Amino acid sequence: MAMTPSRARGLLLTPAGLWYAALLLLPLAVVLIFSFGERSPIGGYAPGFTFAQYANLPARFAAFRNTLTLAPIGTLAALLIAYPLAYFLAVKVTPKWKTLLLVLVIVPFWTSILIRSYAWIFLLGGKGIPALLAHLGLEDIRLLNTPFAVLVGIVYGYLPLMVFPIYVALEKLDKRLLEASADLGTPPWRSFLQITLPLSMPGVLTGCMLVFILLMGEFLIPAILGGGKVFFVGNALVDLFLQSRNWAFGSAVAVALVVVMLVVVALYSRAVKRFGATRDDTGLM
Amino acid sequence: MLDALAATGKTMQQDQQMSNSPDKTIASDSVAEFIGTTKRFGSITAADGLSLRIRRGEFLSFLGPSGCGKTTALRMLAGFERPTEGDVLIDGSNVSGLPAHRRPVNMVFQHYALFPHMNVAQNVGYGLRQRRPRMPKAEIAQKVAKALGTVRLSDFSDRRIWELSGGQQQRVALARAIVNEPKILLLDEPMAALDAKLRGEMQRELLALQRSLGITFVLVTHDQEEALAMSDRICIMGNGRIAQVGTPGDLYDRPRSRYVADFVGKANILTAEIIETRDKLVTVRLRSGALVAVQQNPDDSRAQADIAIRPEALSLAAPDAPLPVATATLPARVTHRTFLGDHTEYLLEADDLGTLQVNVPQQAERVSGGHDVGARVHVLWPEGTGLVLAADD
Amino acid sequence: MKDDNKPISRKAFMQELRSYRNGSITRRHFMGVTGLGTAMAVMGGTMPAFLPSRARAQEIGDRVVLATWPNYHDPANFDKFAEMTGAYSQVNVFGSNEEMLAKIQAGGSGWDVFVPTNYAIPTYVDADLIEPLDLSKIPNYDAAAFDPRFAEAGTINGTVYAVPKNWGTTGIAFNSDKTGGVVDSWKTFFDGARDQFDGRVMVHDYQLTTIGNALVYHGFSFNSVDPAELAQAEKLLIDVKPHLYAISSDYQPAMRNGDAWLTMCWTGDGKQMHTDIPEIGFALGKEGGEIWSDYYAIPKDAPHKEAAYALINFLLDPEVNKAEALAHGYPVADSRTNAMLPEELLNDPILYPAAEELDALEFGAAVTLTDPNRAELMARFKSA
Known part of the structure; x- marks a missing residue:
């Protein structure tokens, strides 16, 4: 007996569905249930049904504000540094050097972000860059434990995530389009603005989305390079789960974070649709 | 005026004024010129001392196999490659050092290179939008509409590029180029990606367009039929050099070299001994000993040469048939016979001479009743057909 | 230096x-x-x-x-x-x-x-x-x-x-080369943070000790969960925050390289730093503090x-x-x-201080650890 196609497809999707349920929906459901519960007197979770945790969300307003300020700035800064790098790698570098330079971009990822962030403590600390600046007559510049240090750490930590999508987009950009643009009377820099940049937008959007989403949940870099003075939602979550062990409130904060991210992703998909014109099967070969 | 091109708009204008003056008739006659132009990529010489004048308003094709240098020639004209030696002139001014975006030529790319993030109208208007000072939007829209009308795509202006068929994309590419009213329209194998039927249609459309616009078209192709069908003149290239330039008829009837004879149409090429030259006719002795009279190759004084004769210039007769006058006869045996509709292609083993191809028109074939494979026949070679080829380089 | x-x-x-x-x-x-x-x-x-x-x-x-x-x-x-x-x-x-x-x-x-x-x-x-x-x-x-x-x-x-x-105890580690002498009170610690030690002071990323010592500054119990007293501690902490070098329990590196001059410090850390760098000293706050x-x-x-x-x-x-x-x-x-x-x-005064010095110290209480108000106060302090 032959299965109907839709039934066959349903069966084929079962493993994926189970995977999805187990790895994504189940933990999310637990968090959702917790968020309506209460903190037990000694910490942890006590069952219940209350909106008290959500009502208390304004208590973490500052954390959300800090995150929603630094995450876009960090994403933008990463983009501004990553784009020229990706462009250089994809367009300017000969194939011989390309592999080597790409590996150099990845290599730092082989070390824990913790260790790499600690390296920045020394670079930004009193005996690092500020000491060099002091030699140049700029006395008493504080870099470590400032929002700037967090920004540096963020850009450094997430740079490869931004570089690679842009690199891929630029790499597959048909160079003949640039010849066509030049042929139609466009000087190189205007060709970049009118052809290269718009056609690399999918890579830019992917990179921004990756970095932005991960930044929204970041806690390590603010804790290490912000000296505990820069407080993200991620830090609030760590404290709520591991210090005050207020799991119910922590879950509500986590749900709120997910909601914020969903809004961002929704805006993102709209942006993608706008640039969705870029498809590969356009006769570019 | 050949000074290394600071050819800004100003000098270009000056050049145009000069070319309009009576003593610049040559400049006005040729829209572009290669002067000893050589292009080397490392140790490879892609174009080797090209010298060629492209006439204003003509349809010129660069024809040759891949790697012959035809694309390099086109790209030097477009400004994508800079000559290693020699110069490229457009409208009388030296453009060798002028980047592509400052040359008054436009190209239709092999795979069209349409901008995927723009719709049809935006693609077509792209060149006009680059003009400085800016062209008014209304004027752009009007020119785009006209260009789209010319390529019969008026209803497609809002379409995305990927929604179009290959032929439609090709016409967009064409419109995108001609809307700028270039001095020369460059076409880089524009029909390579089209199927055979569409290609024929497109060829006729292109020709009609060229006649109506009066723009010089320079086409690069490896397809000899395409070149023969469309071109006013063909520049046959091989090994980075120009092998011969001429009208399709010239090239077909009077190939200068074995390379050209082989590349354009089919030809029987035979080695022969030159006996005597009289009144532009040369009497040669073939290897079999037969004497035939062929067209002379100017300034040739060799004792031995290749001669070429087209398969349709020869005919067949039964051994017992009466021989026409002024015709040489080569005894042969039929080895293959292929019916091709309008003619039949015979392959024969000529005695002491080797393989010959003879194409017999269907009408003649009907009259004679044809010749079976294995049959003995006479190959008839009319006096004065065929010609002596120059030595290949 | x-x-x-x-x-x-x-x-x-x-x-x-x-x-x-x-x-x-x-x-x-x-x-x-x-x-x-x-x-x-x-x-x-x-x-x-x-x-x-x-x-x-x-x-x-x-x-x-x-x-x-x-x-x-x-x-x-x-x-x-x-x-x-x-x-x-x-x-x-x-x-x-x-x-x-x-x-x-x-x-x-x-x-x-x-x-x-x-x-x-x-x-x-x-x-x-x-x-x-x-x-x-x-x-x-x-x-x-x-x-x-x-x-x-x-x-x-x-x-x-x-x-x-x-x-052990939770006291104050100070770099005497920078502080110009012993710092042995929470008064000097928190007031100095806003004055002569601006940008050089660290507090723990730990509500028990950070809030506790801020309470002790005001003369309250290290373990207080009284809302009015906590409010005063919060005011102090939020006032001090912009002047702090960091809120971190990982204070040894910053103290060792001279970026920080003053920090809340646990006994063992004080001992380790003093052994390696003699000018870093350790003292108990005379108003009180924690013993554990x-x-x-x-x-x-x-x-x-x-x-x-x-x-x-x-x-x-x-x-x-x-x-x-x-x-x-x-x-x-x-x-x-x-x-x-x-x-x-x-005889090491860091490890075994004189018995009377310990008298002012308090053991942390269970409620101090689990009090939700102190947790929220800490979150407000860190996100301020």
């Missing part, structure tokens, strides 16, 4: 990085800050030098799992324990009592022995998470040898749930209970404990062990 302005050399960098990774890490450790503690078993298991004999292995099993603080044991002792009993020790280190509590609360920690601090014990007992100890299995524990101050938190309602390990003691306890669901008892008994052996103390440098509560320690340790 001119040294401060020299860029760090590559060699110095590597040394400092290495010290981060193996040595001079604070007790509550950056892992506590980052929540990575539970994910990292830094010390791992120490394997016995030879295979355990079967007979002994059957008595207590072949392993024991210990959850403790970083740099709190002499690794050689674990080898010796394996030699004696055939059970090797798997050691997990943690950043905070809260983390330990979370792990045990969640169940299935797999721990046999862990090291809670005094104020955490009532919470474990209330939640029925730890085992009343069978002292007959810990003959090396002699209650008479311990100062009751450091032992009494282990006994609740007459039942012994935990036996004492080490004790750590205990050994056994979770209810410990999988190797016999091994747990054996390990606790082994570590309380005065000879073994002496080796421990020499390795970690925290004050010992066991007078039998103290009798064996070198004079200069016992």
Whole structure:
């Protein structure tokens, strides 16, 4: 007996569905249930049904504000540094050097972000860059434990995530389009603005989305390079789960974070649709 | 005026004024010129001392196999490659050092290179939008509409590029180029990606367009039929050099070299001994000993040469048939016979001479009743057909 | 100092990085800050030098799992324990009592022995998470040898749930070259932070001590949960925050390289820094502050209970404990062990301050650890 196609497809999707349920929906459901519960007197979770945790969300307003300020700035800064790098790698570098330079971009990822962030403590600390600046007559510049240090750490930590999508987009950009643009009377820099940049937008959007989403949940870099003075939602979550062990409130904060991210992703998909014109099967070969 | 091109708009204008003056008739006659132009990529010489004048308003094709240098020639004209030696002139001014975006030529790319993030109208208007000072939007829209009308795509202006068929994309590419009213329209194998039927249609459309616009078209192709069908003149290239330039008829009837004879149409090429030259006719002795009279190759004084004769210039007769006058006869045996509709292609083993191809028109074939494979026949070679080829380089 | 302005050399960098990774890490450790503690078993298991004999292995099993603080044991002792009993020790280190509590609360920690601090014990007992100890299995524990101050938190309602390990204080570490002398009051600490020590002061990323000492500044109890008193502490902390160098329990690196001049500091860290850099001193706040003691306890669901008892008994052996103390440098509560320690340790004012100095200090209370208002206050302070 032959299965109907839709039934066959349903069966084929079962493993994926189970995977999805187990790895994504189940933990999310637990968090959702917790968020309506209460903190037990000694910490942890006590069952219940209350909106008290959500009502208390304004208590973490500052954390959300800090995150929603630094995450876009960090994403933008990463983009501004990553784009020229990706462009250089994809367009300017000969194939011989390309592999080597790409590996150099990845290599730092082989070390824990913790260790790499600690390296920045020394670079930004009193005996690092500020000491060099002091030699140049700029006395008493504080870099470590400032929002700037967090920004540096963020850009450094997430740079490869931004570089690679842009690199891929630029790499597959048909160079003949640039010849066509030049042929139609466009000087190189205007060709970049009118052809290269718009056609690399999918890579830019992917990179921004990756970095932005991960930044929204970041806690390590603010804790290490912000000296505990820069407080993200991620830090609030760590404290709520591991210090005050207020799991119910922590879950509500986590749900709120997910909601914020969903809004961002929704805006993102709209942006993608706008640039969705870029498809590969356009006769570019 | 050949000074290394600071050819800004100003000098270009000056050049145009000069070319309009009576003593610049040559400049006005040729829209572009290669002067000893050589292009080397490392140790490879892609174009080797090209010298060629492209006439204003003509349809010129660069024809040759891949790697012959035809694309390099086109790209030097477009400004994508800079000559290693020699110069490229457009409208009388030296453009060798002028980047592509400052040359008054436009190209239709092999795979069209349409901008995927723009719709049809935006693609077509792209060149006009680059003009400085800016062209008014209304004027752009009007020119785009006209260009789209010319390529019969008026209803497609809002379409995305990927929604179009290959032929439609090709016409967009064409419109995108001609809307700028270039001095020369460059076409880089524009029909390579089209199927055979569409290609024929497109060829006729292109020709009609060229006649109506009066723009010089320079086409690069490896397809000899395409070149023969469309071109006013063909520049046959091989090994980075120009092998011969001429009208399709010239090239077909009077190939200068074995390379050209082989590349354009089919030809029987035979080695022969030159006996005597009289009144532009040369009497040669073939290897079999037969004497035939062929067209002379100017300034040739060799004792031995290749001669070429087209398969349709020869005919067949039964051994017992009466021989026409002024015709040489080569005894042969039929080895293959292929019916091709309008003619039949015979392959024969000529005695002491080797393989010959003879194409017999269907009408003649009907009259004679044809010749079976294995049959003995006479190959008839009319006096004065065929010609002596120059030595290949 | 001119040294401060020299860029760090590559060699110095590597040394400092290495010290981060193996040595001079604070007790509550950056892992506590980052929540990575539970994910990292830094010390791992120490394997016995030879295979355990079967007979002994059957008595207590072949392993024991210990959850403790970083740099709190002499690794050689674990080898010796394996030699004696055939059970090797798997050691997990943690950043905070809260983390330990979370792990045990969640169940299935797999721990046999862990090291809670005094104020955490009532919470474990209330939640029925730890085992009343069978002292007959810990003959090396002699209650008479311990100062009751450091032992009494282990006994609740007459039942012994935990036996004492080490004790210590939370005071002030200062770089006297920069501060111009000893800093021994929370008044100077918090006022100086906004004045002559602007940008050079660190407080713990830990509500218990940071809020506690801010309360002590105002003359309130270290353990206060009174809303009005907490409000004053909060005002102080938020006022000070822009002037702080950092809010971090990982203060040794910044103190060592001179970026920070003043920090809240646990005894062991103070001792370690002073030993390496004499100008870094350690003092107790004269208004008060925290005194604490750590205990050994056994979770209810410990999988190797016999091994747990054996390990606790082994570590309380005065000879073994002496080796421990020499390795970690925290004050010992066991007078039998103290009798064996070198004079200069016992006379060290950082480790064993004069008894009257301790009088002003308070032990943290259970409610101080779990009070939700203090947790929220800390969050407001950090996000301000």
